[in-house]
Amino acid sequence: MLEGYLKPRAACPHCGEDMGPLRADDGPAWATILLVGHLVSPAFIIFARPDAADTLGPFLLIAGLVLVLTLLILPRMKGLFMGAIWASRAGDASGAQDNSHR
Ligand SMILES: [Zn+2]
Numbered sequence: 001m002l003e004g005y006l007k008p009r010a011a012c013p014h015c016g017e018d019m020g021p022l023r024a025d026d027g028p029a030w031a032t033i034l035l036v037g038h039l040v041s042p043a044f045i046i047f048a049r050p051d052a053a054d055t056l057g058p059f060l061l062i063a064g065l066v067l068v069l070t071l072l073i074l075p076r077m078k079g080l081f082m083g084a085i086w087a088s089r090a091g092d093a094s095g096a097q098d099n100s101h102r
Pocket residue numbers: 012013014015016017
């Protein structure tokens with residue numbers, strides 16, 4: 001579905017399905033923030049305490065965790081949203097589109 005990190009292909013290389021109408025917009029970013037936020041929130045409770053002796057260590061750990069998880073999850077969320085738009089045919093609402101090959 002994607003070429004490079006996040007750029008959608010113009011068409012499926014296998015069946016030629018037009019991917020133009022499968023615009024995920026801000027959906028993948030929203031879902032990634034929601035998921036990563038919930039995944040790292042226990043780290044705040046465990047490490048980011050007011051009485052913590054070290055603050056730089058926990059900060060770097062949590063920031064690194066957020067960065068790695070976000071970079072891993074974002075392109076997969078984009079594929080998930082594009083697939084859901086394709087499966088629900090929500091992209092068809094945008095207008096004339098040839099669905100004869102579906
Ligand atoms: Zn295909």
